[in-house]
Amino acid sequence: MMLGYMVIMGVGSVVGMMVSGRLKSKFTHYSKVPIRSGLTGAEIAKKMMDHYGIYDVNIVQGKGMLTDHYNPQTKTVSLSPDVYNGRSIASAAVAAHECGHVVQHAEAYSMLTMRSNLVPLVQMSSKLQQFLFFAMMAGIASGAFGSIIMTVLVATFGVTALFSLVTLPVEFDASNRALAWIEDAGIAQGEELDGAKDSLWWAAMTYVAKAMSSLVLFLFVLLQMMGQRN
DSSP: OHHHHHHHHHHHHHHHHHHHHHHHHHHHHHHTSBOTTOOOHHHHHHHHHHHTTOOSOEEEEOOSSSOOEEETTTTEEEEOHHHHHOOBHHHHHHHHHHHHHHHHHHTTOHHHHHHHHHHHHHHHHHHHHHHHHHHHHTTOOOHHHHHHHHHHHHHHHHHHHHHHHHHHHHHHHHHHHHHHHHHHTTSOOTHHHHHHHHHHHHHHHHHHHHHHHHHHHHHHHHHHHHHHHO
16 A cells, blocks of 8 residues: 555656746746736736725745645735735736735635635644554554554544645635736736747646545545455
């Protein structure tokens, strides 16, 4: 089982790195294409939230590259320096995407709520997986105890896979909201809008890759458990 697990993890990591590399390439390219509105990512984020009547969310500058995210607990949109200060197609697309999550939160978008509720379970599952794999490697997962371990392991991978799958509609919906708004607001038109779509498409593909990897791992562990019982 461990060999199969390592192979799947390895393949998943390679695919993830390839998609991530493509995303960085696209971001770098579109970061060099100025947007006609001349607005920075931070200004676009503020403008979008004002449009939706959301005034209790802070926009801050974070660190690193492509570290942009929205924290619903602190109501903070953190934009990486290139996005926060950038006046490009890439910065506009990413800033609007993160504000798409803000709008989801304000409207109590069901899939976002579900994902948020799953976070504690995912964190617990991740810790359990490490402990259970250690038990299996130590050779103490045998007999009835081993069956229990496999059942719990399948459950933890099921939670992880569910979280990854629920994340997909959340991310795609945020991108759709972002693209619709930047077009309606006149932030981006024509080729600019196409560039924004391209940027967000590859950002979404990173989540697709993670979801597929999580789903394959869950099915692999499930089949291993079923094989043991047979």
